[in-house]
Amino acid sequence: SQTxxxxxxxxxxxxxxxxxxxxxxxxTSNPNLYWYRQAAGRGLQLLFxxxxxxxxxxxxxxxxxxxxxxDRQFILSSKxxxxxxxxxxLCAWTSLGQVGEQYFGPGTRLxxx
Amino acid sequence: xxxxEQDPGPFNVPEGATVAFNCTYSNSASQSFFWxxxxxxxxxxLLMSVYSSGNEDGRFTAQLNRASxxxxxxxxxxxxxxxxxxxxxVRRGNTPLVFGKGTRLSVIA
Numbered sequence: 001s002q003t004x005x006x007x008x009x010x011x012x013x014x015x016x017x018x019x020x021x022x023x024x025x026x027x028t029s030n031p032n033l034y035w036y037r038q039a040a041g042r043g044l045q046l047l048f049x050x051x052x053x054x055x056x057x058x059x060x061x062x063x064x065x066x067x068x069x070x071d072r073q074f075i076l077s078s079k080x081x082x083x084x085x086x087x088x089x090l091c092a093w094t095s096l097g098q099v100g101e102q103y104f105g106p107g108t109r110l111x112x113x
Numbered sequence: 114x115x116x117x118e119q120d121p122g123p124f125n126v127p128e129g130a131t132v133a134f135n136c137t138y139s140n141s142a143s144q145s146f147f148w149x150x151x152x153x154x155x156x157x158x159l160l161m162s163v164y165s166s167g168n169e170d171g172r173f174t175a176q177l178n179r180a181s182x183x184x185x186x187x188x189x190x191x192x193x194x195x196x197x198x199x200x201x202x203v204r205r206g207n208t209p210l211v212f213g214k215g216t217r218l219s220v221i222a
Contacts (some may be wrong), residue, residue: 034209041216044157044200059209090156100209104156 002027006091006105010084013112021108023091026072031093033074035066038088048079050074086112099102114139117213119201125219130191134216136184143211146177148186149200151215157200160186170209191220 003026013019025031035047046059048066056066063082067075074091091105119136126132138146146163161168163175163184174187185199201213 044127044212046209046212049209101159101162104158107156109154 002093002103004091004093004103004105006089006108008108009106010109011108011111013081013110015083015112016080019076019081019085019110021076021089021091021110022107023074023076024072025093027071028093031095034067034092035074035076035092036090036092036104038090040087044090047076075104081112083112086110115213116140116211117201117203119199119213119216121214121216123217123219125221126191127221128191128193130220131187131189132191132218133185133187134199134201134218135187136213136216138182138184138201138203138211140203140205141182142205143182143203144206145204146158146175146184147202147204147210148173148175149202149212150183151198151200152199157212185191188218191218196208196220 005024015102032051036044037047038044048056048058050056050068051112053068053071064078089110092102094102117138124132130185137189148160149157150160151157161170161173161175163177165177167176172189176185188195196219198215202210204210
């Protein structure tokens with residue numbers, strides 16, 4: 001069966017510090033991968049998605065970046081965090097041909113202080 | 114205008130009540146429709162797909178009206194465990210899913 005892992009579960013970082021969040025998927029190959037952010041009390045905001053290794057589409061211009069160094073690994077990074085980067089970061093995957101059924105990881109709750 | 118709009122609620126209903134949520138979408142090219150459920154401080158999970166003919170899964174009924182571009186979710190005999198945020202989701206082509214902001218439901222004993 002397929003599983004998706006995200007870590008860490010919670011993170012407290014000072015303003016201006018770097019960020020690296022990792023997401024890995026097991027049990028499937030060539031998934032579509034997504035990064036979302038959900039600010040407190042707000043809806044899901046799609047940040048990046050990837051349909052293959054090295055292929056990244058950015059939905060919202062900001063100080064975040066994403067990379068996909070391996071088929072089932074998706075990394076979200078920032079060189080310098082802002083207070084506004086606080087939120088609940090969710091990684092998700094879908095398999096080709098089943099893009100409606102999207103599976104989310106458990107998320108990382110990031111607080112920038 | 115947002116692509117997917119939902120009444121944010123909250124809907125506060127007693128146990129056993131029937132509650133309905135509506136969602137409207139703006140892009141007539143939308144092809145697929147879903148309801149996701151998100152518990153407090155958890156990740157969203159697929160609740161059910163919405164088919165043109167309407168579909169039912171236990172106490173949950175989903176309906177689609179393409180002419181009016183709205184989707185509905187009906188929950189019968191509400192349980193305390195139904196308390197969550199319900200997200201309306203649409204897809205067109207191979208583009209990423211578009212999520213509504215969600216409708217919060219609280220079922221009260």
